[in-house]
Amino acid sequence: MSVRRFVGANSRDVMRQVRETLGDDALILANRRTEGGVEILAMADEAVDHFDPSSAPVPPDTSSSVFSLPVKDPLEAMSERLLREMQDMRELLTRRQPAPAVEPEHASDTPTRLYHLLLSVGFSEELSGEILAGLPASLTEAGVDSDQPLAWLREQLMARLAVLTEESSFFEQAGIVALVGPTGVGKTTTTAKLAARFVMRHGTRPVALVTTDSFRIGAHEQLRIYARLLDTPMYALDLEQPIDDLLGRLQGKQWVIIDTVGMSQRDQRVIEQIAQLQGGRSTVRLVLLLNAASQPETLEEVVLRYRQAARAAGAELDDCIITKQDEAGRLAPVLDIVMRHGMRVLFGSHGQQVPEDMAVATPAGLIDQALSSQPSPTHRSAAAPVSLPRWSRDVLGQGRRLSSVLTRLRQRVAGFAHLESIWDIAALPGGIQDERLDRLLDDVRSADHALGMAWSARRNERGCDWSMPDVGLDADGAWVALPHLQHRHPAGWQPRLAAQSDAHGIAVHLLPSLPEPDVLAWLEAQHLTWVSLVSASQRVYFQGERYTQRQLFIDSTLTHHISVRFRGQTMQLWSAYAEVQDTAGNALLAWYGEIRDPESAKRVGRRYWLTPARLGTDVITLLVTQLQSEGLAALTKRAWQQLKDADSGDVSTEIRLLMASGAAAVAGHLDTIDDDDALALRTDLVRLLGTQRKRRDTALLDGLVHVFMARDAIRQLSSVSREGLL
Incomplete structure (x- = not known):
């Protein structure tokens, strides 16, 4: 057996038993107080990597029926979960990225030039190789006269300080x-x-x-x-x-x-x-x-x-x-x-x-x-003394990458620190999670600076018992990391729109379907910006005649296109619009869009929208945002399942949904932006995951969930250490 159970009258007595049996380096998996004193589960440190959860001791069934199956001890279940996390962490922390070889000073390629610069001014080989392992491919072939590689290097160093x-x-x-x-x-x-x-x-x-x-x-x-x-x-x-x-x-x-x-x-x-x-x-x-x-x-x-x-x-x-x-x-x-x-x-x-x-x-x-x-x-560089083992420096290196990614996410994504707080609540006992969540959401919403809201359909997602939360938009039109749960909004479109506009200053609304005429009249009276996704059968008036959206654009030639991210791939949105009126005579723009593969020109989807005519054609950027937000539901489902498999039902539904949808919003945000900082952050996030994925959005989501779980595992082990159990 790898895992051993020890029982003693007090902590000192049971720890003495652990040391005598497993040595001073024994790993404490879990502890609890019992009627007889203190109970601890422990194992030898060298056995962690070879631990098989199926071999863990299972207490005998105490029920009277001979047909009953064992019921696993919660303490042992927690220890198995912790061991799996530790094994995953060890695998993560022992991965090393190869540093570029030192080349002569006259080498012309960008990685070597930057590596030579770092060493020559006094940075260590360890940190230099770690940073340059994430050099974006777009900068690798930059010319000698280009300032972009040095600017990228400067940003990477600043992010780590x-x-x-x-x-x-x-x-x-x-x-x-x-x-x-x-x-x-x-x-x-x-x-x-x-x-x-x-x-x-x-x-x-x-x-x-x-x-x-x-x-x-x-x-x-x-x-x-x-x-x-x-x-x-x-x-x-x-x-x-x-x-x-x-x-x-x-x-x-x-x-x-x-x-x-x-x-x-x-x-x-x-x-x-x-x-x-x-x-x-x-x-x-x-x-x-x-x-x-x-x-x-x-x-x-x-x-x-x-x-x-x-x-x-x-x-x-x-x-x-x-x-x-x-x-x-x-x-x-x-x-x-x-x-x-x-x-x-x-x-x-x-x-x-x-x-x-x-x-x-x-x-x-x-x-x-x-x-x-x-x-x-x-090229003499700072080097760790012999007293610091190589594996310790590897662990520190992985910890720095993890810390750097989290720091840049806090700086880059609005509301990311609030999402971290939700994950912190998930680690608390179930009895206090809801109360802490209510308190956090009250504090967050009172200070929420979102400019807009991408509203989700008012129904459960297919195959799920939950509905997709509504996602806020910051001043740049990017998704905020902490979404809004649907059931916490007032009932009815006008009350919920008014609540967000009055209490939080939400001025832009991306609607999943066209509201009733009185709601549209209210939106116009408030001079709020809105766009609405509609069906192909939605009727409007064009030059005095009534048409469906499909009929209106059946012979249209699409001449304008813009790049979008759709289902994890780079696509093009080709569009056309027409000036129309609704039944109340309000001036609107009707939009038709086709999502096409840029290489084959094959159509992979089509969409119809209505927008206020007063907003003009600049509203196309909001149509792109709403189109790209459709992918958040699938990412949320993926994250939801990963979290459900990992938390053993210990996390409330509300908190798990906020964790999953928040991770989806962050992953979607990173997938849709293309500046150099975003590219470097994507590269580092996927590198932490350690494996390649075909779709970038799911790779970013998996990497982000992995980062959160690694962070929580490190915190859990650190708290155990501070309690004197290690």
Whole structure:
């Protein structure tokens, strides 16, 4: 048996049994409290990749009937599901993309030129190969004089560099901040710079300075001089003194900054120092200072060791400040390390003046400085030390790709962060999912900035017990990531249109069928933009005669065409229009469109629309949007089935439908846009999936669902680790 069950009186007792049986590297799959104490399912780490769920232990049937089949223990079912996710994650994280080989400097192809540039300014082979593996084919053959490849490279580097979005968000958050790092990195000067910037915003009363540096001669005096200049109090904390001893003296101070003792990353007391900072009742935010002028190998080790010390103390160390930028010959090495370890840069420091020589980090400024540095002819790049295993760097690389994709989706797709929140709710216990969903939707809708709505037909999808949600449109006409559930709208076309227009400012309505005349009259009276899909038998008046749409266009010659994405393929929409009236005499434009294969000119579909005549022919872009939105239902069905197979019925129908339709909207959005950023994002998303698909829209959908599931699996494993079970 791979999976073993352990039962003990308490957690310590049962963990002792696990270690004695399976060793210190045992993998905890699940735990729960029972009447007899604590029960844990565990297995040896090396058995994960060979685990067969069918071999997992099944408790005997306790029913009285001899014909009954076993009922599986929910704890074991959860452990099997977690193991499958871990196996999928291991397969995902162990995939590696080959880096382009280093060629001579005079090589003419674009990948080699960019690779040579990255290495020469100080980026590592690891990060350089990872980025260039996603170079779009359209840029591969770009000429030497083209600026597009370098612009694409700059955007890729910026997307991987996390920074503080607003300075105010750092100084407005009350609490205790501790600057940590090796000796001589500039902690005391940076402490003064941060304190000065806070005083400039909030005055001297809410701030206090603290030093733990009692080793360096004059260390207290240096910070005391800064404190006197800023007119702020300063306190000294001995290295072995608990931080709680200061809390009584810090009453009324909203923002406290601690200048810690500088220690080598190899000093074992680093762990003790961070443990001291985290041992009190107040949470201390750790910020690591990185000297831009240090050797890449030293910086790598500093980040690795200090983050290990933080984890050992039960803390997180994700923020950093880059110091001594003015002394660094190249900035790329430190940025490379920050990117590969997923840290966030808060500020950059470039001199001794307080507070002038410090600025909020900006991706554009840092990347431009890195790329414009003097290239090194030796191509020496930042390399991870021997202490970081190769497989660890592979895992970090895949994690960076995953993080980069999610970051760019948040920036690119309106409402994507809200869709992530829906996935977060799906991971909660079923009893609180609906209540959390109601609260989230209230908050989201009150701040929804959608410009339009692609309304879906008011019926269940074929073969489904749910109806396709309505999808919002942003200011650019792209789909918003969090759709609207139909049953949460008012009944009747006019009430639901009015609710969206009045409460949320929706001004554009793409209708699946022509509403009643009174609804059309209301739309016209409100001067709202609308288009309506109609049937071929829809009757209109043309030059005083009554025609069906089919009769009206039966002999029409289609002369205008525009490119569209239809059923995952690039097609052309050929169209014609005529000025008509409805039964009430309203001036309308009747439209006929044929979807054709651009290569064979074969017709694959036809559509009819009615639009207000006052909008003119510019409305064609809305017809394209509505046509392309037809594919969202099929994508939603696909995602719905994937989620249903994965969640074992633990997710409510509403939440699963929002997850599925939201993923479909994002995949459809990425499928229909063609700028360079979108192309790079599509490439990275499909690469994370690891396999090729014939249809681009379904490949993007599968990749997106895979990204969400990978994100959730990582979060689940991380939470188990923080609970002390691993």
